[in-house]
Amino acid sequence: MKHARNNELADRRSAAADAKAALLTAYRAAKTAAEPLQAAKQAERASLVEAREARRAERDRLKGEERTRREALATQEQAAIEAAAAAEIEARQAAEKARISRVVEDEAARKAERDRRYAARKARQA
Template sequence: MATYKGVSFQDRQKSMAEAKKALLEKFKARPAADDPVVIEREAQSRAIFVAREARAAERARQKAEQHAAMQAQLKADEEAREAASIAEAARLQLEAEAAIQAKDRLEIEKKAERDARYAARKGRKAEAKSEKRRYR
């Protein structure tokens, strides 16, 4: 099997040491905490955080307002349904009472007609009886 002959073990060790050294220098070259660039970056981060929190608070406030409005609407709808139900029950009660009164009035009228027929029949019988007595 053929191996790659361009880079030896020492070359690889040397390049690895150089990469490690470059990484260490990059880490050491990082600005200090009191550097103006770092302070400005932290201030920007803080401003972004504060803005995010403000937006989240505004969303929460809007959501709470929407929830309260929805609850108020539901309560108003429920009250309207209850009022309609009460009105419907009252209407049905009035209709039932009117039907009962109409039925009672009809029964009274029928009884009056029956009594009138009975009285007329009794009168006819009495008249017929009196005619029979005349001829006896």
């Protein structure tokens, strides 16, 4: 556009207003033309969000199942450890009782042997 040196203020203002009106008209036309595309993009975004939420829910469910499985396994291991400890304590107690009974039997056998020798000595003396 040529810039004429003798532009009046009113001419410049009307040219600016015309330019603004043209820009506004172009913007409205572009917005109207892009509306179906924008709706499609919005629908695509919504489907992506739904898919992401579904994947997150599945991941959370799998994590929950894994956590439950690990807890069950840990519980089983703890029960096995406790059972082994109880069996070891029981075995120690049984061994201790057996040792005590052997000591008592040995003591009784020694006493019986001593009494027999004493009786034999008294019998020889008499």
